Amino acid sequence: MHPRDETDDRPALCGVLVVVPARDEEAEIAGCLGSVATAAERVELPVVVSVVLHRCTDRTAEKVADVAREHANVHWVTVASEAETLGGARADGADAGRSHEALADLPPGAVWCASTDADSQVPPAWLAEQRVLADRGLDLVLGTVEPREDGSPSTPYWHAPHHLTEGHLGVRAANLGLRLSAYDDAGGFPDRDEGADVHLVHAVREIAGLPWTSTDRARVVTSSRRQGRSSRGFARFLTRLDVAVAAFGASPDLQDRLRSQLLQIAEERGAGKTLCPSDAAGVLDPERRRELTPLARAVASTLADEGLVVITQKGVPVDGRTAVGPVRVGLPLAEMR
Known part of the structure; x- marks a missing residue:
């Protein structure tokens, strides 16, 4: 599965949507959204950040509101989701964000939808790098993710140099982006907990056959915690x-x-x-x-x-x-x- 050739028939981007699902992430969400806001400032396009409060029972919503006040230049959408699956929560976030007035009148091909996770932090150039690739005519960009270094002996099995490269084939919902037109063609995030990101990407590049690429130029750092929000x-x-x-x-x-x-x-x-x-x-x-x-x-x-x-x-x-x-x-x- 090598990246498909770029095409010259895609419209230039006019807006960006970022989807961030969060479930009881009061300790991590401010760092995540702060990094997304910094990336939004560098992309020079209207950016809507759709934060999904996925059955939260803690103070995540308050933390989101604090960040939104600090970064008023970003358009913020907060949606409470009772979805049974993480894929369903991501889909709720995409639906709510694209309906924001900053994006609602734009054609799907001119809107970029980026995805990350609430326990992750994106680099400042995250959205700018994806925009460059999108403006070359690509419909999907796969990024790399690594856990925060915690000194454990297990990390070499993630930090092995082979997969943190240009042209990698890893799929991580914490670092991917695609046009809304490609998202629609693929049917959006499927309603499932495991592999929703992989199934979406598979539909975009193998079933729809749309142009895509992968890069390590905007690596996302994610939590290395051993106790996740589920057993998965x-x-x-x-x-x-x-x-x-x-x-x-x-x-x-x-x-x-x-x-x-x-x-x-x-x-x-x-x-x-x-x-x-x-x-x-x-x-x-x-x-x-x-x-x-x-x-x-x-x-x-x-x-x-x-x-x-x-x-x-x-x-x-x-x-x-x-x-x-x-x-x-x-x-x-x-x-x-």
Whole structure:
């Protein structure tokens, strides 16, 4: 899946929508929205920030109001959502934000919709970089995300240099942007907790076949907490990594051996066949296969970011770091390479 060619038939951007879902994020939301406001000041377009209060029970709404008062140059929309899923909450945010008077009369092709998370902070050039790429005729931009450095031995499995690059294939809702026209063509954020971002991106680039690219020029920093807002997602991934690293260490040699074994098994099985990350773990240490599997899954996720393998659940590409339940690893189909 290499980025598609740019096109010259897209309108110039006239406005930007930023969607930020938040669920009981009173400790993180001010830092997130402050960083978004700084990025909005540099994009030189009307910016609407739609903050979704997703079944909040804490003081998140008060924190949002404080930031909005401090940054009056940004158009703020706050929407209370009772959506059953995170994807549904993101969709509520997009619907509310695009209806703001600053964007409502603009054609969808001229509005850029950027997404981040309430426990993340975006760089000052975040929206400006996406605008540059959009004005080259692209409909989708995938950015990179890394956890805040917390000194834990697990972070090398995220900070491995392979996937924080130009042309990566990672999909992170905390750092992506697309035209509203592409969002509409893809059906918006699906009503699901796991993989809503991956499904949206899949619909844009593989089903609709729209032009897209990926970049590391505006990396978002996200929380490295181990207790997330649910038992799912990145916090769960880091917790499992902590346990595995405590048992096996985090040496580059181990990562390289897992990497080689995953690729070897995938090549041996060939296109159309898949493996479980535990298969590679079992070759390296049969007696502790289960304990080693989270490390194998982390390495497989990096390989997927590089486009060397594809991680799926029930045949649908997913992010191996945040997908809940077993995943399969296989070679990319010829048309995806």
